[in-house]
Amino acid sequence: MALEIPKVSYSGKIREIVLGKGDKAITVGGGTSYPFYLFEGQMPLKPRIAMEVYDSPPDDWAPTALEPFADVAGDPVAWAKKCIDTYGAEMIALQLVSTDPNGENRSAEEAAALTKKVAEAVDVPLIVWGCNNAEKDTEVLKKIAEDCAGRSLMIGPVTEANYKQVGAVAIGYEHTVIASTPIDINLAKQLNILLGNLGVPDGRILIDPTTGALGYGLEYGYSVMERIRMAALTQEDERLQFPMVCNLGKEVWKTKEAKQSRDEAPKLGDPAKRGVLMEAITAQLVLAAGADILIMRHPESIALIQDMLNDLLAA
Amino acid sequence: MALSGIEIFKKLPKKNCGECGVPTCLAFAMKLATGQAELVACPYVSDDVRAAIDEASAPPIRTLTIGAGDRAVKLGGETVMFRHEKRLENPPGLALVLSDTMDDSVVNEKLSKFKYLEFERVGLILRPQMLALKEESGDAGKFAAFVKRVIDQMDAAIILMSDRPEVISEALKVSKDKKPLIYAATNDTAEAMGSLAKESACPLAVKGSGLDEVMAITDKLLGMGLKDLVIDSQPVNVKKALEDQVVIRRSALVKKVKQLGFSTITFPGQLTDNKMKETLIASLLIAKYAGVIVLSEMEGHNVFPLLLASLNIYTDPQRPMAVEEKVYEIGGPREDSPVLITSNFSLTYFIVSGEVESSRIPAWLLIKDTEGLSVLTAWAAGKFAADTVAVFIKKCGIADRVKHRKLVIPGYLAGMSGELEEELPDWQILVGPREAAHLSAYLKQWSA
Ligand code: SF4
Numbered sequence A: 001m002a003l004e005i006p007k008v009s010y011s012g013k014i015r016e017i018v019l020g021k022g023d024k025a026i027t028v029g030g031g032t033s034y035p036f037y038l039f040e041g042q043m044p045l046k047p048r049i050a051m052e053v054y055d056s057p058p059d060d061w062a063p064t065a066l067e068p069f070a071d072v073a074g075d076p077v078a079w080a081k082k083c084i085d086t087y088g089a090e091m092i093a094l095q096l097v098s099t100d101p102n103g104e105n106r107s108a109e110e111a112a113a114l115t116k117k118v119a120e121a122v123d124v125p126l127i128v129w130g131c132n133n134a135e136k137d138t139e140v141l142k143k144i145a146e147d148c149a150g151r152s153l154m155i156g157p158v159t160e161a162n163y164k165q166v167g168a169v170a171i172g173y174e175h176t177v178i179a180s181t182p183i184d185i186n187l188a189k190q191l192n193i194l195l196g197n198l199g200v201p202d203g204r205i206l207i208d209p210t211t212g213a214l215g216y217g218l219e220y221g222y223s224v225m226e227r228i229r230m231a232a233l234t235q236e237d238e239r240l241q242f243p244m245v246c247n248l249g250k251e252v253w254k255t256k257e258a259k260q261s262r263d264e265a266p267k268l269g270d271p272a273k274r275g276v277l278m279e280a281i282t283a284q285l286v287l288a289a290g291a292d293i294l295i296m297r298h299p300e301s302i303a304l305i306q307d308m309l310n311d312l313l314a315a
Numbered sequence B: 001m002a003l004s005g006i007e008i009f010k011k012l013p014k015k016n017c018g019e020c021g022v023p024t025c026l027a028f029a030m031k032l033a034t035g036q037a038e039l040v041a042c043p044y045v046s047d048d049v050r051a052a053i054d055e056a057s058a059p060p061i062r063t064l065t066i067g068a069g070d071r072a073v074k075l076g077g078e079t080v081m082f083r084h085e086k087r088l089e090n091p092p093g094l095a096l097v098l099s100d101t102m103d104d105s106v107v108n109e110k111l112s113k114f115k116y117l118e119f120e121r122v123g124l125i126l127r128p129q130m131l132a133l134k135e136e137s138g139d140a141g142k143f144a145a146f147v148k149r150v151i152d153q154m155d156a157a158i159i160l161m162s163d164r165p166e167v168i169s170e171a172l173k174v175s176k177d178k179k180p181l182i183y184a185a186t187n188d189t190a191e192a193m194g195s196l197a198k199e200s201a202c203p204l205a206v207k208g209s210g211l212d213e214v215m216a217i218t219d220k221l222l223g224m225g226l227k228d229l230v231i232d233s234q235p236v237n238v239k240k241a242l243e244d245q246v247v248i249r250r251s252a253l254v255k256k257v258k259q260l261g262f263s264t265i266t267f268p269g270q271l272t273d274n275k276m277k278e279t280l281i282a283s284l285l286i287a288k289y290a291g292v293i294v295l296s297e298m299e300g301h302n303v304f305p306l307l308l309a310s311l312n313i314y315t316d317p318q319r320p321m322a323v324e325e326k327v328y329e330i331g332g333p334r335e336d337s338p339v340l341i342t343s344n345f346s347l348t349y350f351i352v353s354g355e356v357e358s359s360r361i362p363a364w365l366l367i368k369d370t371e372g373l374s375v376l377t378a379w380a381a382g383k384f385a386a387d388t389v390a391v392f393i394k395k396c397g398i399a400d401r402v403k404h405r406k407l408v409i410p411g412y413l414a415g416m417s418g419e420l421e422e423e424l425p426d427w428q429i430l431v432g433p434r435e436a437a438h439l440s441a442y443l444k445q446w447s448a
Helices: A063-069 A076-085 A108-121 A134-147 A163-173 A185-198 A218-234 A249-253 A271-289 A299-312 B005-011 B025-033 B047-057 B104-116 B140-153 B165-178 B190-200 B211-223 B238-254 B275-287 B300-314 B346-359 B375-380 B386-396 B411-423 B436-445
Strands: A017-019 A026-028 A048-054 A091-095 A126-129 A154-158 A176-180 A205-208 A245-247 A293-296 B064-066 B073-075 B093-099 B119-121 B124-126 B130-134 B157-161 B181-185 B204-207 B229-232 B263-266 B292-295 B326-330 B339-343 B363-368 B406-409 B428-431
Touching: A048 A076, A048 A299, A063 A271, A076 A091, A076 A108, A091 A108, A108 A126, A108 A134, A126 A293, A134 A154, A134 A163, A154 A163, A154 A205, A163 A176, A163 A185, A176 A185, A185 A205, A185 A218, A205 A245, A218 A271, A218 B300, A245 A249, A249 A271, A249 A293, A271 A293, A271 A299, A271 B275, A271 B300, A293 A299, A299 B238, A299 B275, B005 B025, B005 B047, B064 B157, B093 B104, B093 B157, B093 B300, B104 B140, B119 B300, B124 B300, B130 B140, B130 B292, B140 B157, B140 B165, B157 B165, B165 B190, B181 B190, B181 B229, B190 B204, B190 B211, B204 B211, B211 B229, B211 B238, B238 B263, B238 B275, B275 B292, B275 B300, B292 B300, B326 B346, B339 B346, B339 B375, B346 B363, B346 B436, B363 B386, B375 B411, B386 B411, B406 B411, B411 B428
Parallel strands: A048 A091, A048 A293, A091 A126, A126 A154, A154 A176, A176 A205, A245 A293, B093 B130, B093 B292, B130 B157, B157 B181, B181 B204, B204 B229, B229 B263, B263 B292, B339 B363, B339 B406, B406 B428
Antiparallel strands: A017 A026, B064 B073, B119 B124, B326 B363
């Protein structure tokens, strides 16, 4: 009995986007089928993982998450280098949490100076992520774009509230924008249209669909990503044919269960393995939904995902 | 696939007698096609026609139940490839492997852990439901005794694993009332296993290398009149495992391939020796259509995240998840602890309670019924209006549990604080942060 596999005919393709520059530049996207459905399409460029680096020493991390970086936690440059030299990071994501006006409220100048130092110290593509306060991010990302002119950073989150200002500097100083919308396919498309109208070249847009952690709303982002991929590949919705970024490490590791000790949660097994699995499963699920770039924290979760990617994309 | 009204009409007796409750056969056919009537209402349909219509209107993926007790697992009945198209119906059963060559003490330890792994979330109990009992001793009597011992000790949906019909036959003698899944009929044993499944009225798994072989076996079993089947295509790697799951689901839904219209059983542990990776493969199989996932190990750190994945993926996207309206105590609050109020959208509850917990400041969290809507949506829909909030505050009894009269409302609802103060004259209304992430800082500076 020979089965004829019912195949989906895809008419669209995910845009290929070059990240960073020079020898270590990376290209993502290019998919012509649902993620890993290699029996009916191609995924020529594998999804990539950026390792997180924080701009100030973490104060409330699970011991498991902090342990690999304990010796570099106060020094973002050393931290970034350790990610590359020790853990083989192919990209870095600098999380600028200390710029948050509700927190340390560090200035745009400080953030830009730090970003520049990190950018000079690493040769892999660099993502720079603000504090999710649109007003402050505008100021911070503008300054960074200017001070790091020509370094081809990926900057975000760029939202409906600040796309004009941040989009304009991204065009002028040659950076890629991470277009961020709150778990909504229509808003995602709309923002990409607006960025296009503003003049941001199509080769410099990435989608951040907003990612929730496993057990904390993961399914909302998951379904929006599936719908974005469906529209991009089968309905030729060209304003959705951009690679997707999931900033998931920080979401997972702030959950209660990723942090609880064995005493606090005896039923939840080994805290170290639990945290790693929660991060890796979140990553695995968003990959299945269409992620092209993952921002992750723990070297072990990253290694597990690399292993899965190799298996899923094996020739 | 369901037949169209016209197709059904062609098979009806065309007497237009009206005994079915509608005036004509055509009207009845239309009702049948949309599921508003049942075929039994017409007394004149022949058995052949009934069988033909039943078969044609059966769901493309057979629904079946494994096990009989509290932990019985319902599978199948799926109608979509993507959860946003409607919803995924029946979450996969997670099974732990136990072998009849394991020491009694090991089995006992594993069983007590299995029982212990039970988690409450959004008012649901999440727990693994299945035990896969594997014959490795080569001894039918020993295996049957092992099955009996496990069944006596633990209420779980059972999978009987052996390639030998005579071993399964012995084991069924002690377990068939529990409706175990028989694993598995192969090309060589299809007839013998098929007969055992038929006699015992237990579901049967089909094991073939690759989908072509699986289809040949299911075809044979369908021919024997068996219907409650489960498929194992024995993929050789992760990539193939994903492909098989997608192809099976799609063939059943899109092409109505009846030999593949069944749930699947999967063994991520056959694809790796690394337990962490096994868990990741299992998570992918949860998202991509597996019916049963057999695991070589169950510990809190792998089972809990997998149960969460299953809960997330199988949540009905059309129905928001809600938690119960009540006063939640976080971290053992006292009479001078802060009082916060928010909506009963489960995600809101999880995030807010998680942040409060991690702040290590004990607090009273009042969850108001907003029909599962988030704060802003609920407010816009009138489900978080000052008057209804006031009614809830009065009836929930928080006033008897704290000395102070300060109520923290979500930052996004700052606009309603005046109105709320009018409704609750004894209370001082404080506006909390907009984002839950800032709760910890907020609570640390709070004082009664
Ligand atoms: S009872 Fe049967 S024969 Fe009579 S009208 Fe209804 S469908 Fe037709």
